[in-house]
Amino acid sequence: MLAKQPLARRIVIAFTLMTLVVSGAFALGIVGVVHFIEEQLVTEELSRDLDIVLNEDLPNGRTPQLGTSTHFFASHLPERPMPKAFAGLGEGFTELVRGDDAYYVYVRNVGADRYVLVQEQHEFEAREDALFNVVLAGFLLSVLGAWALGRLMANRVLAPVSRLANQVRHRDQLHPLAPPLALQYPDDEVGHLAAAFDSTLGQLRQTLERERLFTADVSHELRTPLMVVLGACELLEQQAELSPAAQRPLARIQRAAREMHELVETFLMLARARPQQTSLAGDASLRSVATEQSERWAPLLAEKGLAFELLEEGEDRGVYNHTLLGTVMSNLLRNALHYTDRGTVRLVLDDAGFRVEDSGVGIPLAEQERMFQPFVRGAEGRGEGLGLGLSLVKRICAHQGWQVGVVPRQPQGSCFQVRFHDGAV
Secondary structure, X not given: OHHHOOHHHHHHHHHHHHHHHHHXXXXXXXXXXXHHHHHHHHXXXXXXXXXXXXXXXXXXXXXXOOOOXXXXXXXXXXXXXXXXXXXXXXOEEEEEEEOOEEEEEEEEEEOOEEEEEEEEOHHHHHHHHXXXXXXXHHHHHHHHHHHHHHHHHHHHHHHHHHHHHHHHHOHHHHOOOOOOOXXXXXOOHHHHHHHXXXXXXXXXXXXXXXXXXXXXXXXXXXXXXXXXXXXXXXXXXXHOOOOHHHHHHHHHHHHHHHHHHHHHHHHHHHHHOOOOOOOOOOXXXXXXXXXXXXXXXXXXXXXXXXXXXXXXXXXXXXXXXXXXXXXXXXXXXXXXXXXXXXXXXXXXXXXXXXEXXXXXXXXXXXXXXXXXXXXXXXXXXXXXXOOOHHHHHHHHHHHHOOEEEEEEOOOOOEEEEEEOOOOOO
């Protein structure tokens, strides 16, 4: 569980645990030493006092010269009767606690006689408690100090790491002219980590630049042959009357060429966008793009026997990039065409975006997120695409700051939603 904690917290926990173990062992050592010394000193003192009583006071008929807190008992002296509480104690030193009273008891057997010295330890016990309280307070303060020191050290140790993480996370690091990170750090572990990031980011920049140039070059070079194809189709339409059998493939060629031309324009526009540019300038309204796409896709939907509806539930006053918005809407309508066999396809506009609803096969809940990944197609794999349409939609929406998602439609079908403003999708 400790390995799952943040690094700063692990440093604090390590400091605290280390201090807890060391301070705890030190405190227990102090308590043990105090008890040991206490037993040794008291044993020597009571043994010496008992020697004086047995060798000097009793032989000379004197009353034992003891302190007020020390009492003498003997098993054979009627004037010094042995209390029952001390009769069963073993020979030597014993610390006896009875309720709130505490005693040091020293027992010596001489032949058949038993001698006992009992010393009240209230005063010493109070001093001992004071010492133990000081040790406990020191232990708690050391643990608290270790926690504070651990936090301070964690903040100082991780400050360059956090700074490096923020620099790596910043989008400007993908800019070709971004300065190296390693030059800003000393030659230590963080500097080595920054150098590793420089190496990885350099490779990523090169890859992104190659992809951008490839996309731009291919898109640019494809525009000319596509225009030739479209021009040839228009000439064929104008030159002679074509039979219905010839008109259908010509219409398909024109439609495919226009779609390819739109994709080329989209890729070229995305490739030419600057890395820090989050959206491209707008030149069209949502309603105008929706009307254009409706005129384009309604006949194709009708050919398949599907009803098409363009509904406006709210007025959106925003201005959007015509090419990108048209590509998003076109791909969603194409997806609805491919995966709907019967029923209705609806394009619904509102004041924050639009949605495309269909009564098709639907998308399982577990597959909804994957549908926006490249080369992922529906279970039935309909249409002639490679599974790039929805991933392109996702990419355009991310570039423009839009939100896209899909939810199931009851009783059957899917609803793809695109939001231009903040809000749940």
